[in-house]
Amino acid sequence: MGIRIESVSAMSAFVQAAELRSFKLAGQQFGISSSAVGKIIAKLEDQLGVRLFHRSTRAIRLTAEGEMFLARCRNVLSELEAADAELAHTTAAPRGRLRVGVPFTLDLLTPLFGQFMEKYPEVELDLDFNDRMVDVIDDGFDVVIRSGEVSDSRLMHVKLGDFSNLLVAAPSYLARAGAPHIPSDLMKHRLLHHRFYETGKLGSWDPIVPEGMVLPVALAATSLEPLIRLAEAGHGIAWLPYFAVADRIRSGKLYEVLPNSEKRSRAFRLLWPRSKAPLPKLSAFVKFMTESVKGVLQDHGE
Numbered sequence: 605m606g607i608r609i610e611s612v613s614a615m616s617a618f619v620q621a622a623e624l625r626s627f628k629l630a631g632q633q634f635g636i637s638s639s640a641v642g643k644i645i646a647k648l649e650d651q652l653g654v655r656l657f658h659r660s661t662r663a664i665r666l667t668a669e670g671e672m673f674l675a676r677c678r679n680v681l682s683e684l685e686a687a688d689a690e691l692a693h694t695t696a697a698p699r700g701r702l703r704v705g706v707p708f709t710l711d712l713l714t715p716l717f718g719q720f721m722e723k724y725p726e727v728e729l730d731l732d733f734n735d736r737m738v739d740v741i742d743d744g745f746d747v748v749i750r751s752g753e754v755s756d757s758r759l760m761h762v763k764l765g766d767f768s769n770l771l772v773a774a775p776s777y778l779a780r781a782g783a784p785h786i787p788s789d790l791m792k793h794r795l796l797h798h799r800f801y802e803t804g805k806l807g808s809w810d811p812i813v814p815e816g817m818v819l820p821v822a823l824a825a826t827s828l829e830p831l832i833r834l835a836e837a838g839h840g841i842a843w844l845p846y847f848a849v850a851d852r853i854r855s856g857k858l859y860e861v862l863p864n865s866e867k868r869s870r871a872f873r874l875l876w877p878r879s880k881a882p883l884p885k886l887s888a889f890v891k892f893m894t895e896s897v898k899g900v901l902q903d904h905g906e
Contacts, residue, residue: 705748794840
């Protein structure tokens with residue numbers, strides 16, 4: 605039997621439940637009970653003739669059919685929102701929910717989100733902090749902040765600035781273990797690595813580390829934030845973006861290791877789905893972050 609969705613709110617309730625993995629939390633978004641959300645989902649399942657969620661006493665999770673339906677619902681809701689924006693006056697105030705994918709660079713970006721909230725109080729920021737490579741469109745993001753190059757033709761992007769990585773360690777660690785003087789000295793040290801969530805591979809320390817050198821691993825983490833904290837606590841040497849540790853270097857909490865080594869610049873970018881008529885909330889965010897992040901990167905420059 606084909607689906608007969610009675611209202612956009614029913615589709616929105618399903619998307620909220622899928623993203624929050626909770627009927628209760630989804631209900632709170634709409635001011636209705638968890639049981640009401642459950643009834644909406646059950647009706648959708650009856651109309652589709654499939655189960656959208658696996659349910660247990662503790663949690664819900666999407667079935668394979670639910671994953672497919674979620675992608676379709678996101679596309680439909682996005683198109684409806686875009687159509688509404690095209691009909692609205694071009695000077696309409698930015699408003700509504702904006703889902704943003706953000707890397708764990710709290711010191712750099714968190715103050716800027718606060719400033720954006722003050723400037724655009726009708727925009728609801730939904731921040732997803734993670735260090736994994738998300739699919740901007742399929743994962744339902746309005747905009748994502750990431751480093752590196754862009755190869756997806758479905759995306760618009762703007763370069764916010766350049767940055768480089770460097771080796772850092774706490775004074776207490778260097779006093780205890782000694783400071784390396786050449787790259788091969790790293791073989792004798794406790795090294796804190798970033799591991800990519802998608803591939804399980806360790807991040808490269810190129811160009812400091814010569815090709816063919818396999819570094820020791822004292823610890824690996826899929827997020828930069830614990831690497832910063834562990835390095836600051838004196839547990840080893842980490843390879844981190846300069847803007848993420850600039851304040852700690854200036855305060856003396858971290859020292860640069862092998863400071864005269866060659867460095868390679870990387871681009872910091874803002875990415876969002878290509879659209880003929882970007883929503884006012886997205887346009888406002890892109891403009892604000894483009895201006896603000898460039899300024900912050902310059903303040904945290906080398």
